[in-house]
Structure formats: structure tokens, C-alpha cells
Amino acid sequence: MINKVNREIPDEFLINGREVFQGAYYRKNYEYTKASPTVKSDVQPRDSKLVASLREAIEKCGLKDGMTVSFHHHFRNGDYVCSLVFDVIHEMGIKDINLVASSLGKAQASIVPYIEDGTITRISSSGVRDEIGNAISAGKLKHPAWIRTHGGRCRAIETGDEHIDVAFIGAPTSDDYGNASGKGGKSDCGVLSYAEVDAKYADKVVVVTDTLVAYPNHPYGIKGIDVDYVVVVDQVGDARKIAGNAIRMTSDPRELMIAEYATKCVVNTPWFRDGFSFQTGAGGSSLAVTQFLKPHMDEKNIKMGFALGGITKQMVDLLKEGYIRKIADTQDFDIPAVESVNTTPGHFEISTSEYANPMNKGAYVNKLDYVILGALEVDVDYNVNVVVGSDGMIQGAPGGHVDTAAGSKVCIIVTPLIRGRLATVRSNVTSVTTPGESVDIVVTDYGVAINPLRQDLMDCLSKTDLPLVTIEELRDIAYSIVGEPNDIEFEEKVVALVEYRDGTLIDVIRQPKNI
């Protein structure tokens, strides 16, 4: 069946009530009974939750063939937990595991052999990058992978689409009852936002830490009342790869130009007023926009009400300088952000369900005025691809892209028009991640295109000196420089399903030929 963004979704995937994507707000007011875990009460006050090893925890949880386990990715490229756990699962000979991760990347490369040998046969994740992305693209996973947005993952778990049998939650610090925090210890990651939904909805919850602290640990994102077992390991991650030094401001003139255009889009639209809200990624242009807003805020004598999402030093500095009133944090990209969260007044942790789940009673993204996002490709209908490379290989992640685009009043895509001799703006994208209806402005180094659905933005921005163009003009410029892209050839085999945040299917990804 063809969906609303003109992608063909094979009928074989439209089972058990699964529908094709029918618009960003199609499932508004959907009523459902929330999922819930099956738990064992702990009336006895003297019991200990500490177990001697991951193996003991896995045995006590009763993990069996075919079950679902989950992980978060706050340790980013430094995560050891997922690999450690799967080494034990493999050693125990357990097969056919469904791996529900908030994201997967280089840090989990060691599980590729377990995909190949049938230890892992299903995967749900936001990112499926690097070696794991290659393995999935190559058709090595038995069942198609589910690619979910950060909000969509919470939705899938809370609605019961995805039931977790055992959640493994790596934590920089925990007490012996499992009150676990992203702060402290030797593997500081700041927050545990992604894991909160796992703790609340998994039947069994195991906290894995390398730093046991006195009871009660505080502040804690994961509550001990949801935790069955606590395992102390030598090291949950490689601190150097978890959060690095602050990313420096870009000096690339092309990125700075894009940032300047994007800044003009923000400051010349009506939501740029006292109390406005803002999210941006950690890319060069995005970080520069954050900096560029400062003089405009001074000029209008306004402050940002709240900043949202993944946080960097730039945002923390603005908070400390009084330009921002609150930071609602779901992920920390550098050490200054890790150190600030839950310590600097106004900088606090929220769960990912609070951040972006489209099926709770109103997530933070709904309150977002502006979001600045990147793109691998944009098509002339403003559909954005951030998951599949122009070579057909899975290499990215929807993350919060889809969620913030749908929630925000103004979604601005910043991207160079040409990247690595390939056109970013094109007639068709290799895969649709974010539907064009929730993408408002595309800012490139060759001009700024405004989605015709947003005549209100056109009215505001046509009064500025921004180089406004149509999206088709951007495509034509790109094609005139690097030529029209060749169609990639794909096998029939579907290797991944791209789920829209509301649970409908926005795309499927097939195995590229000749890889």
C-alpha cells in the first residue's frame, strides 16, 4: 500500500493492526490502555538486590530463548554494557533474542557475530550505525529491524507494541536498591532519560554499575522501586568516549553562512519573544545558531524560556549567563553538560517519554517553538532522510528529529546543498524519515526554501534579506553542480522498517544490491 509520503509499504507488514503512515497527526486522540509489567513484590525488608555477576542476574531474571532485552545509549561510543550482557547471553546459549535499544552504534560492534549466529534475531533501535548498520543492510538479521524515533520507542513500549522482558540499565552510580543516576562515578553520562521507560515497563530490571554508592543515591533518574537486581562490574564504559570536551565553535565559512540564515529565520518570526523555546543538535551550523541568537536576545531584551533535548556547553553557558531560564535535558553531548545537569539551577533531567512520546498526554516537543535539525537528504516535498546514506546503506538515526519536527512551531533544516559530491536536495530521498508536512524551512548555503504549507512564515521572511528560493530551485542548483544522482539498486528483501512516531509505517528499507 502507498502511504501519505508516497512510499510503498508491502502488505506483509500490515498485520496486527499496523497501518501505513497517514499524516503526522492521524492518530490524535487515539485511546488505549497503557501496557504494564508483571512484577514480583518485595515485602521482605532484609532482601538484597545485589548479585555477584551479570550471569547470576540473567539467570535470576529467567531470560529464555525468544525474549526481549533492552539497553539505553547514554554511554554513546563508550558503552560496554550491551556488549558485556550479550557475551553472557551468548555464552549461556540463549537464542532468538529481540534487542530493543534506544540506539546502537560503534560501541556495540562486538554483537555483530551474535546477529550472524542467531543469538539476536530482532532489533529495534533509533540508530543502526557503523558495523551494525552494515550487518542489517547486508540482510544478516533474521527479521527486519525496527527503526524508531526516540518518542516512538517510548510509545511502542507504553502502548505494549514492544514488551520488554529484561531491561539492562547501565548507570554511572547506583545504590544497592537500584536508585540509579547518570551522575558521578567513573563513567559520568549526566542523565538516564532513555532508560526510564524501560525501568517502568520491563518485567525485570537489572541495573549495571561500576560505582555503588550509599543508599539513597540522589538525584536518581531510575527508581529503585522498579529495579530487581543490581550488578557491579569493573567498568560500564570508556569515559573518554562517553562525553568529550566541549565542541568548539565552527570556523567553516559555509557552516557559518547557513547558521546566519537560520538565525534570521528564527529572529524574524513571531515566536522569537520572551519565553521562546528552542532545540538544536550538536552539528557545526546548529551550535553556531545558538551563539548567534545572543545579540538578538540582547537587542529585544528577551530570554529563552527553555532549551530542550541533547545539551552542549553552549546551552549551559547561556543558562549560566541568564539567557535561558530552564534546560530540559534528555542527553548530554559533552563534559560541561554532564557536569551541569541536576547541578546548575534550572538544568534538569526529563525522561524521553516526557520529551517526545506522541501518545502520552503532551510531551515537551509539543511546546517547542524552534528546532534546528540536520539532514542527509531532502526531497522537493520537504521529506527528510536522516537514516539511509545515498549509497543505500543504513547509517543514521531518526532520534528526536521526527518528534521535534512534528511538535515544534518552526522546524528548520540546516544542510549544505552539496555533501561529498552528492546533492542533498533532490527529487526523491533514498528513504523518508521525517514527513515534509512537519518540515518548515530548508536552509542551505545556496538559499533558503520555505514549505508552501507555511504561508505565514513566507509572509514574515519575505521582508528580510534572506535569499529565498523554491525547493525545486535548490534541487536544480544542486543537480547543475554535481549532476542528477543515480538510482540505487535494491534487492527485494526488506531489511528494516521505518516506523513513524505514532506507530504507522512511513517507509521500508531494502537491501542494496552488490554489497
Place this chain on the structure above:
Amino acid sequence: MINKVNREIPDEFLINGREVFQGAYYRKNYEYTKASPTVKSDVQPRDSKLVASLREAIEKCGLKDGMTVSFHHHFRNGDYVCSLVFDVIHEMGIKDINLVASSLGKAQASIVPYIEDGTITRISSSGVRDEIGNAISAGKLKHPAWIRTHGGRCRAIETGDEHIDVAFIGAPTSDDYGNASGKGGKSDCGVLSYAEVDAKYADKVVVVTDTLVAYPNHPYGIKGIDVDYVVVVDQVGDARKIAGNAIRMTSDPRELMIAEYATKCVVNTPWFRDGFSFQTGAGGSSLAVTQFLKPHMDEKNIKMGFALGGITKQMVDLLKEGYIRKIADTQDFDIPAVESVNTTPGHFEISTSEYANPMNKGAYVNKLDYVILGALEVDVDYNVNVVVGSDGMIQGAPGGHVDTAAGSKVCIIVTPLIRGRLATVRSNVTSVTTPGESVDIVVTDYGVAINPLRQDLMDCLSKTDLPLVTIEELRDIAYSIVGEPNDIEFEEKVVALVEYRDGTLIDVIRQPKNI
């Protein structure tokens, strides 16, 4: 059927799997699937949750005859919210409502006519004091009231024994998305611990506030993602009756003597060491114990790991002076406590489920070394009554009494032996609230009795100069002074069921004759 504390539970109440009390840890390892609410998703970012009136909120929630509504009691004697809501429910002609409150008292006296006219036909609460206690004792409520501990209420809601259709959560401050806090505004109550389970498990959640603040309100105990509607009213409570000035140290020599004995019990048992944990009520002797511990902590050069439960200035001062490392707060009894929570480092809010629910994966009470509690009556089996007066009228509340007694390593009851010409220690209690098996020491002004189940405590305390006596000796002294109490005569009619924290029935309360 006769239960483990020798109380007769009529068979008519032993239906739908309800059992009689069979010991404090009878339901250890009980496995169950958690309850969950039926919710409507809010995909659309522009929707507002603000409604113009309580009536509009109630209409939008679809409240109907026979449904269940809930309230918290953080506004204590100053609460307006419960009365305001019931005035509207009554005006709308809705009947047969089940009122699930965390506690009820003087502030809700205006609902008594709604009990009489059938607007309210079922009640579940911890406290049923004052006018409401009188109405229930007089048999005016159609069905027997359920008297629940603080932890037991959370258990009943989380297991699905009690399903809430609409939760009304009074909040000192809230933003327009329902992120609601116990802090700020004109009706400051500190925390919203009791209401968290309501927000998470009720189908519809209405936040009622008198102080709307900018989004996002922070810190917040109630999450906007669980809230459907926000109503702004003139006043949620009478600030003067919510939290008063700090309670002064007692100068009553009898209370001071009891406190001195209790302090000796604490400091001469092995858990009085660095990192020990402690809870006490706000009564004169209890507060004095907190003060009396200081020199002993100095002498041993130890600190308290955490203080728990309802908090007063005494505890806050100890935290600020460095005697306590953490305070896990579920209720604030005075303005200094209200001001300190979530502001003084180490003083933080926890939910009541975290505090005391026996059927999550391990509540704070399980980690408690010492708890100092009061009593209306104690029998020679150490069973304690804190609910029914010696005149047979319901006048108290189990609160956290039962939960902390079961969780703590040492549960110390402090009470004068004679109160108002009645013996506190007696052959039989008028009603059993806390089973004797979880009561370890009874401290009176005429001596200290140690439960024979705790030979370990006897071994420690027999080395001190404490006036150790048997519980029978205490009773005999009391009877020799004020005489043996007369049996109260009761009608057959059961007016209330006393639920043990695990959901079994520990007692029933009958209507006293001639009231």
C-alpha cells in the same frame, strides 16, 4: 474467619480473592501484573489543557454515577480542593461516587451531607477523622469505608484493587501542561508525594491550582505527561492551616522522660552507627528523640544516612548542621520543612509508593533502621491501635505506621501509659492497626517493654539502666491506676474495613452502640 491477630473477619468481606491477615510478610514474592490507565494520546501540539472551571473539567472527564475520584491530603487542615470538587459533583447530580483519598479530616467536613445524600457511597482513606470519622462511625456511609495505610493505598492502586477514574490533584503551582509542584504559590505544601500514584494510574487527571507558572514548572512531582486538564481556581487551600510555624520542643517532663528512654533504645542497639536511618512522627516525645540523638552522634562521631517520612524543622536543622546526609520527604509538617525540600541539598521529595508500598520492588521503609511511632492503644501481644478511640469512634489513621513498623529493623512505640484516665497498654485493643509481630519496643513513662520475638534487642538493652518490664506488667500498672477498661458495645453493622498494607484484612470496625 479469625485472622492471625485474633480478629474475626466476617465471610461476606472475603470475596474476590480477599484474604484475612496472615502475617506481615505473608505475601512476599506475590507476582502480579500492574494496573494501568486508559488514556488518550495528545499528538496535536497546539491543544491547550486549560479549562475554565472545575465543572468543565469534570464534564470533559466524563465523570458519571458510580465512578471513583481521588484526592491527596498535602494541604492538610487547609485543603479546599476536595470540598470544591464535591460541591460541583453534587450540583451536577452525580451519585454513588467512590472517594479514594490519601487521608480525610476536618478540612473535608463539608462533604458529610454528600455522604448522607448518596453522592458519596464509598470511601477509601488513611485517616477518617473528625466529622467524617463520626459520620462513618454512625453508619451513614452506604458501604463500609476502607482504611488503608499510605503504602497500602499505593499497593491497592498499582495492583488494580482500586481503579481511579478521575484524579483531582491540588497543586501550589502548575504550568499549563500540568507539571505540578508542591512548592511556590500562595498555598505552599512542599511535596505532592501522595498524588504521584494517582497521576500515574488514574484514567483522567485534573490538576487544580491557584498559581499558574511559566512552562516548564520545575521541580515538579506530578508530570504533565500524565495530566489531562489544568483548572485555575482562586485558592486551593488556606495557607495558615497547610503548614504552621515550627513545632517547639516539648517541655512536658513525662514526654521528655519517654523520649530519653526511646533515645537509649536507639543508641544502645547495633544499627546506631554511621549511615543509620531514622523516622519519627511530629509528636512531642518523637521530636524530642530527634534532638536527644545529637550528642550521641557527636560522641560516636557518626552521621545519619537518611531521615524518612513526614518532615519537620528539627530534621531540616540536623541536615543543615551536617548530622544527616539525606532527607527523603513524603510530607511537610511545618514551614521550615516546606521551604527546605527540593532546595536544601540532600532534602528531596519521594513518592509515597517509593516510601512505603509493600508490592513494588522495595520501598524506602525496608531500608529503615529505627522508627519512633505513637499509639492510641497497645495490647499484650504488642498489637497497636491508632485508628479507633477507646470510645469506639474512628478518629485516627494508620498512615505510615503499619508500613514503617513492618519495614524497620527497630520499631519503637512511645506513649504515656495513661491517657485521659484510660489505660494505653491493655489486654485487648479496640481495633488492630499494626500487628504485634512488627512492633519491637513499647516505651512508656512507667517502663520499657521489649517484644519477646526480639531477644536480640533484649540482649542489648538489658545491659543499660533502662527500666525494662514486661508488657503484662505495664498493663497491670495501668489497670492498677485507672482500672480495667469497660468493653465498648457495638452494633452488628460493620462501618469500616481495616486493610493491612498487603491487601489482607486485619480488622473490621463496627458501629458503636448509642451514638
